[in-house]
């Protein structure tokens with residue numbers, strides 16, 4: 036079946052790139068203003084990076100603060116899985132989805148440094164490949180916890196005195212290599228069913244491997260791609276040219292298919308640094324994005340501005356209208372949730388059919 | 394509503410008020426036609442805005458990290474499920490301006506660096522309104538949801554909580570007055586952490602610390618480290634005894650009585666007349682104790698399956714099984730046989746059924762009457778040192794607090810015992826707590 040060409044998905048990072056020297060913002064208003072600007076450009080979502088060692092506020096808290104101050108924009112904070120309890124990851128992201136009425140996602144990340152480990156004092160730093168494998172298990176159990184309440188579990192049966200139908204709540208009984216979670220979640224199933232899971236994938240190594248990149252890097256990169264192929268709704272690939280991005284996309288889709296997933300449910304966005312000097316740059320960027328998109332390099336783009344406040348204004352006023360003129364961005368919004376913006380269906384709970392079948 | 398011409402009374406103790414989002418227990422009447430969503434953000438926003446309209450000190454969220462089970466199945470008679478506290482409060486910071494925002498967060502299933510960072514983030518995002526209700530959990534049942542598991546010995550729960558709070562304070566103190574991070578290092582029985590805290594000192598310096606726990610260890614921990622105690626002692630006499638006990642512990646830590654506010658959790662029912670309020674209160678209790686609830690309450694005491702009993706019939710003749718373990722995720726009843734005997738005696742004396750007995754013995758509302766009566770009772774409670782204020786627990790979501798704010802708050806203001814406007818921006822200022830002194834980067838407070 037040949038469908039009309041899907042729109043180009045568009046997202047932007049709210050944080051200035053590391054090492055940019057920009058002052059670290061600690062006030063809510065800074066983030067609200069940026070998110071509102073992105074929303075004015077009808078972008079699909081904003082991301083906010085996080086790690087325990089980076090100066091700055093807790094990213095999920097910042098985007099929860101932004102949620103009531105915005106209406107449409109998707110909100111995707113980074114959450115690290117190495118030192119945080121998987122159960123807490125699941126409830127925090129589910130709650131972000133509730134307070135934003137279905138606009139939440141999370142970017143899966145890990146901690147690999149001894150410095151991070153020392154902040155917790157619970158476990159030693161582990162090699163990236165190992166913590167990424169664990170991150171895959173965390174992404175798995177987090178989604179299971181979101182599914183652990185079926186959508187219609189709350190029944191308020193007044194005659195029977197029952198608030199929920201407990202047959203529609205499920206223990207997840209997940210056992211990973213380093214943790215176990217019994218469940219069910221303490222948070223009812225969030226509006227999107229499953230908030231959007233995003234994985235930032237390192238540049239593809241290429242068939243022969245990148246000269247100089249040691250075997251360890253290769254192993255850990257493969258572990259990240261494996262997590263993306265198995266668990267991500269959106270993968271970000273950092274690439275300098277459409278060929279590299281396209282190859283990474285093809286590889287991720289093939290891997291997802293091999294894992295039994297529908298590859299169309301894994302969107303691959305090229306993640307590009309942008310630095311716009313003026314309106315002509317903004318229009319030029321629209322040309323470039325349109326060309327990459329036409330070449331099948333990506334399902335859309337995640338832009339990382341050098342100066343978020345300045346670049347976002349140019350993006351919204353220059354790049355987005357130009358994309359719209361080319362028919363690459365929808366004039367209106369099909370629905371209210373981040374999944375709606377991205378054209379991703381709302382998944383049913385994996386536990387629901389088991390009951391219907393019995 | 395202030396009457397500026399009334400004669401100036403001697404200065405009276407000011408009442409502190411907090412609003413508890415209706416909980417996952419049978420105080421909350423979900424079957425009421427006026428009961429709205431317990432999970433939609435709009436319900437949280439409504440209650441928080443109502444509390445702020447009433448100039449409350451803070452809004453309070455409880456926490457439970459494992460759904461309760463009864464007879465091996467998820468407990469389904471009460472509201473089940475709630476959002477994660479700190480995330481909801483970060484969002485509420487966007488729709489309120491002055492109201493304190495208090496999250497209950499377990500000291501057992503979290504780590505100091507991460508939680509100190511989340512709390513400091515909330516304090517920044519809310520302009521100095523964050524509070525942390527430090528609770529302890531030691532049960533293996535809840536531990537099954539966590540890496541950490543349920544190994545924590547009951548005796549260790551407060552040593553861990555105290556060291557947790559002390560460590561968090563070291564992190565909150567780790568930035569210099571001119572905004573530079575300094576490395577921290579903490580090595581103790583429960584935590585060995587070092588590095589750099591990545592959040593500058595927040596508007597309150599330290600978020601407000603609340604403690605809820607009643608044992609001698611719990612009270613001692615509160616006396617040493619908390620700014621507010623959330624207690625269940627809501628009767629006047631028990632309240633005064635608790636108040637005297639806890640305030641008496643403060644001097645040992647170099648603290649003054651005003652440094653720790655005692656706030657019992659209380660319920661209220663209003664009516665246009667006293668009789669109407671009593672009638673309404675009885676009706677609410679009937680709704681709180683459904684026939685299914687009555688049997689469940691009995692099973693929690695007896696520790697055995699009583700589903701064959703008629704809730705409208707007499708109490709069981711059999712004695713409780715002292716080793717029965719039907720309920721998971723609840724506080725255990727210390728002497729089930731004594732409770733059973735008391736209930737049977739009451740039932741015989743008044744000719745009460747199972748359900749009527751449970752209604753009679755559980756959860757009479759704390760304050761019942763006209764708005765005038767309730768304001769007077771609350772005032773007397775505070776003036777006689779049974780409390781410094783109250784954490785109000787409405788029985789209805791999200792509108793349960795509105796009548797109190799509309800009708801009782803103005804009367805408290807008229808009595809000169811409750812603020813008529815917020816005088817400061819932070820929760821510390823609402824509670825009259827000093828800004829915490831900055832320690833030298835080693836160790837917490839004395």
Ligand SMILES: Cc1cc2nc3c(=O)[nH]c(=O)nc-3n(C[C@H](O)[C@H](O)[C@H](O)COP(=O)(O)O)c2cc1C
Nearest residue numbers: 455456497528529530605606607608611623624625
């Ligand atoms: C008024 C009150 C409220 C409490 N709220 C919570 C809560 O929301 N979540 C929780 O896990 N524990 C809660 N607790 C339990 C305490 O943290 C503690 O585990 C329990 O009271 C046992 O400690 P104790 O022996 O010192 O009383 C509460 C306790 C009290 C007295």
